[in-house]
Amino acid sequence: MRKRYASSTDVARLAGVSQSTVSRTFRGDSRVSPEARNKVMEAAQKLEYRPNLLPRIMLTQQSRLVALVVGKMHNPFYARVLERFTKRLQEMKCQVMLAHVDSDDALDAVVPRLSGYRVDAVVSALSVLTEAAADQLIELGVPVISFNTHMRKKGLYTISSDNAPAGREVARHLIAQGAQRLAYLGGPEFNPANVDRRTGFVEEARAHGFEPVLSNDEFSFEGGARQAVRVFAGPNPPDAAFCGDDLIAIGALDALWHSGRPLADPLRIVGFDDIPQAAWAPYQLSSIQQDEEVMIDHALRILDDWYAEAEMPEYLNLLVPGKMVIRRSSVSGIQFPGSHC
Amino acid sequence: MRKRYASSTDVARLAGVSQSTVSRTFRGDSRVSPEARNKVMEAAQKLEYRPNLLPRIMLTQQSRLVALVVGKMHNPFYARVLERFTKRLQEMKCQVMLAHVDSDDALDAVVPRLSGYRVDAVVSALSVLTEAAADQLIELGVPVISFNTHMRKKGLYTISSDNAPAGREVARHLIAQGAQRLAYLGGPEFNPANVDRRTGFVEEARAHGFEPVLSNDEFSFEGGARQAVRVFAGPNPPDAAFCGDDLIAIGALDALWHSGRPLADPLRIVGFDDIPQAAWAPYQLSSIQQDEEVMIDHALRILDDWYAEAEMPEYLNLLVPGKMVIRRSSVSGIQFPGSHC
DNA sequence: TTGTAAGCGTTATCAA
DNA sequence: TTGATAACGCTTACAA
Numbered sequence: 001m002r003k004r005y006a007s008s009t010d011v012a013r014l015a016g017v018s019q020s021t022v023s024r025t026f027r028g029d030s031r032v033s034p035e036a037r038n039k040v041m042e043a044a045q046k047l048e049y050r051p052n053l054l055p056r057i058m059l060t061q062q063s064r065l066v067a068l069v070v071g072k073m074h075n076p077f078y079a080r081v082l083e084r085f086t087k088r089l090q091e092m093k094c095q096v097m098l099a100h101v102d103s104d105d106a107l108d109a110v111v112p113r114l115s116g117y118r119v120d121a122v123v124s125a126l127s128v129l130t131e132a133a134a135d136q137l138i139e140l141g142v143p144v145i146s147f148n149t150h151m152r153k154k155g156l157y158t159i160s161s162d163n164a165p166a167g168r169e170v171a172r173h174l175i176a177q178g179a180q181r182l183a184y185l186g187g188p189e190f191n192p193a194n195v196d197r198r199t200g201f202v203e204e205a206r207a208h209g210f211e212p213v214l215s216n217d218e219f220s221f222e223g224g225a226r227q228a229v230r231v232f233a234g235p236n237p238p239d240a241a242f243c244g245d246d247l248i249a250i251g252a253l254d255a256l257w258h259s260g261r262p263l264a265d266p267l268r269i270v271g272f273d274d275i276p277q278a279a280w281a282p283y284q285l286s287s288i289q290q291d292e293e294v295m296i297d298h299a300l301r302i303l304d305d306w307y308a309e310a311e312m313p314e315y316l317n318l319l320v321p322g323k324m325v326i327r328r329s330s331v332s333g334i335q336f337p338g339s340h341c
Numbered sequence: 342m343r344k345r346y347a348s349s350t351d352v353a354r355l356a357g358v359s360q361s362t363v364s365r366t367f368r369g370d371s372r373v374s375p376e377a378r379n380k381v382m383e384a385a386q387k388l389e390y391r392p393n394l395l396p397r398i399m400l401t402q403q404s405r406l407v408a409l410v411v412g413k414m415h416n417p418f419y420a421r422v423l424e425r426f427t428k429r430l431q432e433m434k435c436q437v438m439l440a441h442v443d444s445d446d447a448l449d450a451v452v453p454r455l456s457g458y459r460v461d462a463v464v465s466a467l468s469v470l471t472e473a474a475a476d477q478l479i480e481l482g483v484p485v486i487s488f489n490t491h492m493r494k495k496g497l498y499t500i501s502s503d504n505a506p507a508g509r510e511v512a513r514h515l516i517a518q519g520a521q522r523l524a525y526l527g528g529p530e531f532n533p534a535n536v537d538r539r540t541g542f543v544e545e546a547r548a549h550g551f552e553p554v555l556s557n558d559e560f561s562f563e564g565g566a567r568q569a570v571r572v573f574a575g576p577n578p579p580d581a582a583f584c585g586d587d588l589i590a591i592g593a594l595d596a597l598w599h600s601g602r603p604l605a606d607p608l609r610i611v612g613f614d615d616i617p618q619a620a621w622a623p624y625q626l627s628s629i630q631q632d633e634e635v636m637i638d639h640a641l642r643i644l645d646d647w648y649a650e651a652e653m654p655e656y657l658n659l660l661v662p663g664k665m666v667i668r669r670s671s672v673s674g675i676q677f678p679g680s681h682c
Numbered sequence: 683t684t685g686t687a688a689g690c691g692t693t694a695t696c697a698a
Numbered sequence: 699t700t701g702a703t704a705a706c707g708c709t710t711a712c713a714a
Binding site: 114 | 392427451456624
């Protein structure tokens with residue numbers, strides 16, 4: 001049989017005080033005499049007492065547990081968000097309960113547990129939060145904070161990069177650099193972040209008299225590779241592409257690299273997310289940096305308000321501007337191995 | 342005031358049955374009549390009843406909560422382990438409590454919370470688990486499972502790649518490819534994984550009459566960049582290097598790339614971890630693949646045994662063989678842009 | 683098959 | 699400053 005933890009009652013008995021005094025001591029309640037405190041601490045030490053937080057949760061209706069629902073962590077952008085967010089939550093005395101969800105089935109299995117542990121809030125960093133998934137989380141009855149989604153729903157608070165203006169900025173930049181034939185290599189067709197990035201890009205391009213080639217696939221390296229093969233197959237391939245995220249951009253470049261296909265020279269590429277790999281020497285990829293710190297700040301503020309029992313808005317759709325980071329890939333263009341021979 | 346969840350008592354009242362019947366219904370206890378079950382489910386639906394797991398934890402001394410303690414998630418290898426592990430734990434009906442720890446202070450803050458929530462076990466994917474940190478986790482009184490550490494301590498179960506033989510294999514491979522001047526670019530000098538990889542490599546090299554140049558720094562891109570500058574500075578630089586992990590290898594390559602320094606041709610490189618980026622076109626990096634699935638299997642078996650209240654060994658140090666993945670970087674060597682002109 | 687009642691380890695209220 | 703005592707929402711004998 002498993003060894004039981006010592007309880008505050010055990011400590012109280014050994015210290016010769018009441019259980020309430022032990023409780024007060026450990027919560028830092030001022031109304032404890034120094035002598036009592038000493039006796040308690042000594043007994044606690046002897047018994048290796050670890051205060052149990054669970055009864056407190058039941059009594060106060062507050063767990064300080066925040067669920068973080070993630071999908072694909074192979075994207076370094078999400079790994080970074082997860083790391084920072086966890087750190088910040090710990091600083092505000094919350095713990096993260098991680099839930100990995102790669103299908104709606106997985107969500108079915110996980111949601112009852114999240115409610116069972118009485119998480120105070122759910123944060124979704126799922127790249128695609130479908131409407132059904134959002135509903136399921138909202139039914140938990142706790143605030144749902146979601147990154148890079150935008151839906152107007154009671155109980156849903158979204159925080160997104162301002163994708164459309166970023167797309168427009170990329171179009172202007174590529175055109176200013178002298179691009180003639182534009183392309184957009186995107187994520188899943190109806191993914192909201194993808195839609196906004198593409199729309200901004202396409203609209204701005206059209207305003208300048210260009211009609212970009214459009215393509216979509218997964219947000220991933222492989223998705224980029226597949227699209228590159230399709231988009232750059234023709235006789236007069238694009239000489240500039242905006243990619244839905246950096247992994248797509250890098251996957252596309254690698255595919256072109258391998259294909260040995262004749263390409264426009266220079267070929268200019270811009271990605272999105274500004275993952276660390278974008279700065280790596282062979283890519284030197286221009287990208288839109290999402291301001292994760294500000295996005296996380298917003299999320300924490302919403303949580304704070306909720307903990308303070310402040311009046312919460314029914315829903316919220318916050319936009320955070322991205323910042324364009326210009327590197328070689330969109331200026332002098334991609335250097336293929338040996339391309340300058 | 343925060344809205345309270347419905348309790349099983351509320352459901353019982355509405356359904357006109359006893360609270361125990363509600364409890365039995367939700368635990369799938371067979372001793373409930375179909376009529377009772379129906380009434381209960383109906384009432385539960387109406388009240389949006391979500392069973393609370395916390396009292397159960399208190400009663401059964403089992404939370405099915407596993408703490409995952411992570412350090413640097415910017416390493417894609419750890420991100421992948423985290424993702425897989427979380428998924429597998431969910432499949433065995435456990436939830437992950439994530440703890441981000443980047444200093445011993447952070448550990449002090451986090452440990453009392455982990456015990457407070459009564460986690461059943463702690464899994465550490467910290468790249469360096471110092472002895473002090475290990476002790477702190479062990480004092481929680483729950484099993485501690487740690488990756489790529491090796492310490493013999495009661496309550497500590499370690500699972501590591503078998504680093505030394507991997508190092509030896511790399512030495513043999515590079516020598517067989519025709520390398521003349523070997524180098525090892527490593528992680529922190531006393532990190533156990535680093536020590537083993539280096540030792541295996543150096544011993545085998547010496548057995549073949551080679552004396553590698555040694556260097557160390559962080560396990561990171563920047564660490565690799567810094568080491569490359571030092572190691573390849575001399576007049577007769579190494580023509581083959583084994584790197585403590587793939588990020589070091591890639592950082593080193595990028596630094597050399599930028600430096601424009603005259604280098605051995607071919608220059609052969611091998612990394613460790615086989616992160617997805619190792620396969621990217623400009624690098625084509627040979628690497629040692631850690632068999633994470635098997636490592637995770639071991640960890641889950643330990644957990645399973647513990648849940649089954651099986652007799653646990655005092656400690657355990659498991660080794661999992663790595664597998665060498667050979668790519669261009671160690672055969673024809675690294676191609677610098679334009680190097681084949 | 684159902685209900686009663688005693689815990690689990692805290693917090694919070696009220697007297698002392 | 700202390701100690702009783704009633705919750706919190708379940709699980710689990712035990713009785714009916």
